[in-house]
Each structure stands twice: as C-alpha cells, then as structure tokens.
Amino acid sequence: MMRKSHHHHDSHNDEHVNQEKKVSELRAAIGPISGRSLQYCTDACLRRYLEARNWSVDKSKKMLEETLRWRAAYRPEEIRWHEIAGEGETGKVYKADFHDLEGRTVLVLKPGKQNTSSHDNQMRHLVYLIENAILNLPKGQEQMVWLIDFTGWSLTKAVSMKTTKETAHILQSHYPERLFSAYLYSPPRIFEAFWKIVKYFLDPKTFQKVRFIYPKNEESMELMRRSFDAATLPAEFGGESTSQYDHEEFSRLMAKDDIRSTDFWGAADAEQEKHACNGYSSSEVAPEPAAAAGHGS
Template structure:
C-alpha cells in the first residue's frame, strides 16, 4: 500500500536497492527521519532512489518558499492587520515609547522579522528597553561635539534622488579612541537624520569615503560589532544602502571579519563602489544628482566640513528634537563658546 501511495503522490522516479546510495547527499538524506520513513525495503529489496526523493523534497520546499514570498508581498501591500496584531501584543505604552511606536515603526519591525508578530514584538521590546536606558533622544550636541571636530561623520546638506537623508562618513578622520563616545556620536546623528527625514521617507543613505584610512585610524572590531548590533536591532529598515567608496585592499581583511556580524538583509545593502568602474559609476548616478554629489564620491560638488557651522545647525536641531519628544524644558549651557541646549532635571 505504501508503494502505491508513493506512486500516486510522487513523480516517476528510478528505483534502486537501498544499499546502493551513490552520493554524500544521499547519505545525508538517509539520516533524515522523513527519508527513513519513505526509504523502506520492499519485498523486492528495492526502494525509492534517494536522489530522486531529494529532488521531490526540494520541489516542495520551493513551493513553500514561493508561498511565503506571496504572503510577505500581501502583508507589505496590506500591513494593517499585522500592525494591529503587534500593537495589541505590545499592550499600553506611554511617554517616549508611545511616540516611538508609530504604525510606520511597527511596520519596520514586522518587515525586519518577516512579518512574524511574536519575533517583531520581541525585537521591539528589546529596542524599547535599550532606549529607556541609553536614552538616544536625550543626547545633545554639546556631549559629543568633540567627536565631530574632524568631520568624520556628519549629515550632508543634500539628499539622494529619492529624498533620503545622507550621512557622510570619513573613517580616515578618526580623532578619538573612546568606543562609547564614538557610538554615542553616531547614534546622535542617526536620530537626527531620522527625525528630519522628508515626509513619507523612512530610510537614510550612508556614503563612506576611505581617503586617509589606515589601520591606525580604523575603529576596533569591538566598536564595529557594537555599531552593527545597534543599527540592525534598534534601527531596522532605516538603512537603505551604504556605499563604501574605493576602499583600499587593506580594508578587505577587516571586512572579512565584520561582514559575519551582518544579517543577510543588511549585508545586501552594503555596496562597494570604485571610481573607474562603469557599474559603480552607473549605480552612483542612479542614486545621486552628480551636481550635488561631492567629488570624493565621483560627483561635481565641493565637500567642505565646517565644524562651527555644523555645530550651529545641530544646536538648532536639538531644540526641535527636545520639543518633538516632549523634553522642551531646556536651558542653555556654554560649551566651547556655543550656547547649547541641555535638559533640566
């Protein structure tokens, strides 16, 4: 009866004696409980070819993958039910957590976890716990201004063709050694970039210029890992693409280690681009107006970082940030000649 059942449910396959499996793949399959069930020894001492069974199982897996992809596409087009489900699972929120957990925010966490509500809930709760202790919305420019003196990371004064905020990073201008302050500086700029995204835009772009980069100026593996952890786990779906522009060969050794900390979604957002590579040039031109793009990235514009001017803009933004989060009880603190907003206890 089992033989008859298999003949109806599986496509025509070649039979062979059970003792003759011909490949390592067959040997691995033989260890599977499912294969052990099907690969029975009939009265004629023959059984289903394990390789054929492997093909059949692969076919069913592909069908399952296609079905999962269709479900994800449906959720992306009609996310309301999943968002409401996640909202109910989270329960009542208040304060900054309530402001943070907008419908758009919940959608990003659902997308990051393939629309699995339970996994998205866990991820979001971990972010809320992190935000309650790290308090990124309370970081002010005067706390991290020293990190920005060389312009190693700053918000560009232009957007890409899709209206996304651009952060420019120049690791060759590293000027400090404190991992905590370096990460705090980056978190501050990420929060700032997000808060001032154009309406309807959710993502930012990173442009990374390797001019002057060396092992001496390179951040540690520990710092890179912690940065990746924060970006992936607490700012999901915020990075559209990171362009690594003409990285030196020496960087490849560092990248071989760092890339293993990236999840697949983030990994595919990292693009290596090179000045004389036609595909790289086309990619950059598809994302940026070359008249706005600095020459360091193959454009025509001149990039000049003015720390005094950038500090003035960030101080203005701090006032807006405090107001957005309901933290607008601020006073002005004199820091390096600047009047800087600071929270009042």
C-alpha cells in the same frame, strides 16, 4: 491581460490588509505603553520591526521590546550635540547638506578622519547622528543612505572591533529598516581583510544593502549616477560639488536641531519616563548582548 492586472491589484490589496492586521496584532501584543515609548511606536515603526522579522509578530515583539528597553536606558533622544561635538571636529561623520535622488537623508562617514579612542563617545556620536538623520527625513521617507569615504583610511585608523560590532548591533537591532543603502567608496585593498571579519556581524538583509564603489569601475560609477545628483555630490564621491565639512557651521545646525528634537520628544519628566509602563525602566535593563545576527537594518 486585464484579468492578470486585476488579479495583481487584488493580491496587492490582500497583502496590504494582511500587513495592517499584523500591525494591529503587534500593537496588541506589546500591551499598554506610555510616554516616549508610545510616541516611538507609530504604525510606521511597527511595520519596520515586522519587516525586519519577516512579519512574525512574536519575533517582532521581542525585537521591539528590546529596543524599548535600550531606549529607556540609553536615551538616544536626549543626547545633545555639545556633549559629543569633540567627536565631530574632523568631520568623520556628519549629516550631508544634500539628499539622494529619492530625497533620502544622507550620512557621510569618513573613517580616515578618526580622531578619538573612546568607544562610548564614538557610539553616542553615531547614535546622535542616526537620530538626527531620522529627525530630518522628508515626509513619507523612512530610510537613510550612508556614504563612506575611505580616503586616508588604514588599519591603524580603524575603530575597535568592539565598536564595529556594537555599531552593527545597534543599527540592526534598534533601527530596523532605516538603512536603504551603504556605499563604500574606493575602499583600499587592505580593507578587504577587515571586511571579511565585519561581514559576520551583518545579517543577510543588511549585507545586501552594502555597495562597494570603485571609481575606475564604470558599473560602480553608474550606480552612483543613478543614486545621486552629480552637482550636489562631493568630489570625493565622484561628484562635482567642492563643499567641505565646516565644524562651526554644522554645530550651529545641530544646536537648532537639538531644539527641534526637544520639541518633538517633549520635555517629559525624566522620573516618569524611568518608570514607564510595561517595565521599560532603565533600572531593569539587562546589558545589551554583542552583535546578534538576523536583524535587518
């Protein structure tokens, strides 16, 4: 018994050493970077890209370089709440004021409260909230949870297929291993037709993170009880909390977080960032392809 335990400990150590070696190899492979690209590429970040590509340094390098080009062009860290606040008026996506039982940040999505039709603004709003969720992850926590409430959802409220595809692409390609789980709460039967199309945009790793929750299914509700504190979980997800989204209050919180984000990323000179080392310049970025398979989010 002791020998088996000792062997397990050794193999765990070997795996850790091998992973750290891969992180060093990936850092060497991407070469010299500076500014926000360097700030972005922490060891934890490199590990997430390696994990998403099954620890292949070559594939991880390609994926990471695509993200650095995307970030240089899209500048997600520079989006500010006042620019996209109109998208959030109905509370269709917001960062929850509670965590799951492991302390992960929770994003609440209510597709039935869709209030706009601009693809670009919808994407900027979602990217802003993903960045904000990451900014608010507790120390030592890498992943977030999505809670999706289908109250009031219908095919007429569904976002365009273009927006759906790009959401999957951005989450899987540029935020690998950031999603722990997505709980789809009480989806109507008509959603099944929509889901049959959507699931083709998801790679197997992301697909496995999606949980369908049905209030009348005891096994489903047990999963919610194991994942969240009923006292803080909103009633629309089977919990006991009656708290509601307050747009003015949320806007005040986001204004404070925007200051934190500026402090975190630094008010780097835009021109210097534009010509950041290694060619991650917004002027050289090719258009993003549509959703690509095989990116673990």
